[in-house]
Amino acid sequence: MDYVAVFVDAGYLFAAGSDALSGKVLPRGATRLDLDDTVEALKDIAERASGGLRLLRIYWYDGTQGEPTLMHRRLARHAHVKVRLGIVDSRGQQKGVDSLLVTDMIALARNRAMTECVLLSGDEDVRVGVQQAQEYGIRVHLLGVGTAAYNQSDLLVQEADEHWFWKADDLKAFLTIRLPTETDGARPRSPEEVDRRLLEVARTEAAEVPAGEREKMSGSIRRTGLRPKEIDRRLLGRAAGEALDGGVLSEEHKRRVRDAFLESLVELHEVDTDEASGCAPEEVSRGRQGAASSGQSAAEQMDDEHADAVQVDEEPALGAGDTAERLVEVARSEAESVPAGRREELIRHIEETGYRPREVDAALLARCSREVLGGRVLDESQRKRARDAFSAALRELLQVAAEPEDE
Numbered sequence: 269m270d271y272v273a274v275f276v277d278a279g280y281l282f283a284a285g286s287d288a289l290s291g292k293v294l295p296r297g298a299t300r301l302d303l304d305d306t307v308e309a310l311k312d313i314a315e316r317a318s319g320g321l322r323l324l325r326i327y328w329y330d331g332t333q334g335e336p337t338l339m340h341r342r343l344a345r346h347a348h349v350k351v352r353l354g355i356v357d358s359r360g361q362q363k364g365v366d367s368l369l370v371t372d373m374i375a376l377a378r379n380r381a382m383t384e385c386v387l388l389s390g391d392e393d394v395r396v397g398v399q400q401a402q403e404y405g406i407r408v409h410l411l412g413v414g415t416a417a418y419n420q421s422d423l424l425v426q427e428a429d430e431h432w433f434w435k436a437d438d439l440k441a442f443l444t445i446r447l448p449t450e451t452d453g454a455r456p457r458s459p460e461e462v463d464r465r466l467l468e469v470a471r472t473e474a475a476e477v478p479a480g481e482r483e484k485m486s487g488s489i490r491r492t493g494l495r496p497k498e499i500d501r502r503l504l505g506r507a508a509g510e511a512l513d514g515g516v517l518s519e520e521h522k523r524r525v526r527d528a529f530l531e532s533l534v535e536l537h538e539v540d541t542d543e544a545s546g547c548a549p550e551e552v553s554r555g556r557q558g559a560a561s562s563g564q565s566a567a568e569q570m571d572d573e574h575a576d577a578v579q580v581d582e583e584p585a586l587g588a589g590d591t592a593e594r595l596v597e598v599a600r601s602e603a604e605s606v607p608a609g610r611r612e613e614l615i616r617h618i619e620e621t622g623y624r625p626r627e628v629d630a631a632l633l634a635r636c637s638r639e640v641l642g643g644r645v646l647d648e649s650q651r652k653r654a655r656d657a658f659s660a661a662l663r664e665l666l667q668v669a670a671e672p673e674d675e
């Protein structure tokens with residue numbers, strides 16, 4: 269039986285689709301794709317272009333900063349859909365996606381797995397795949413997005429056997445724009461929501477680290493400032509997918525989710541230790557404070573035998589007075605990094621509940637741990653000092669902002 273296959277360049281679909289609907293190319297996070305309706309639209313165009321041939325499958329090509337995003341995982345569960353992923357670099361550019369598409373197109377043509385295909389793309393780099401597929405007798409139907417071929421390579425258009433278009437009305441069946449000016453309830457996530465989701469991702473990823481490896485991993489991160497490469501890729505990829513709907517993480521987003529991951533690892537290890545020791549909470553607390561007063565966590569004490577070379581180069585531990593002063597300095601700096609428009613809302617929340625939002629607290633404590641104690645865990649008195657200094661700095665910043673300027 270003859271089959272038709274569909275090849276989708278997701279980057280082109282989102283860019284050209286947002287342009288067709290809004291008049292300009294928008295970031296991925298400003299669009300929303302209905303996956304069920306998208307699959308049905310692709311099946312429909314494949315059937316019409318091929319004259320009713322049976323669908324082999326839909327190949328979806330996209331980039332990611334690590335692990336598949338939530339959208340990728342949902343799409344991959346659809347029948348007849350195969351998700352192929354390249355990478356997205358630090359500048360938000362896809363790498364390796366076109367080569368995956370070309371490789372699959374040539375392999376299917378060579379193996380006679382399809383007799384016709386629909387290609388949704390505009391990139392000239394995939395033209396070689398079209399040429400070689402045609403040499404095996406495959407008819408290639410090029411699908412464009414918009415009212416003309418201006419967003420597709422001229423050479424690619426010339427190479428195709430037929431040229432089809434999805435116009436704006438076709439796109440509206442499965443693609444919508446999520447602008448802040450809309451009144452339909454769809455809007456980009458607020459900074460608070462993004463921070464909350466980043467913290468959730470960090471906790472989930474930390475919880476997936478085997479209990480026996482948490483102490484060693486957190487100790488290594490504190491000493492070197494680096495996470496295992498595969499862990500970091502998965503952490504950032506999941507954060508981009510679940511906090512930004514597949515968008516690109518900013519450097520601040522990366523810092524927040526990495527700090528929260530380390531903090532979560534430390535907390536989970538402390539819980540594991542409590543459960544294993546069977547100590548009463550007050551006994552565990554006293555034991556931790558004793559370790560903190562000696563300038564080391566239990567994990568670091570265990571690592572000393574294997575870290576002599578590292579320890580020689582470390583700066584001497586700060587005295588109690590210097591530590592307290594540095595904690596205040598870092599807390600003030602963290603307060604100053606809060607956008608001016610958020611400070612009043614944040615201090616009101618702290619005063620009403622007695623707590624800081626979890627994502628704010630995690631970022632504050634992680635930064636204090638890193639910059640004041642070289643990555644060691646803060647004891648309770650140090651956490652209290654940092655939190656109090658953070659709240660005091662927020663109030664001071666609000667007071668300064670409220671004072672009239674001298675003429």
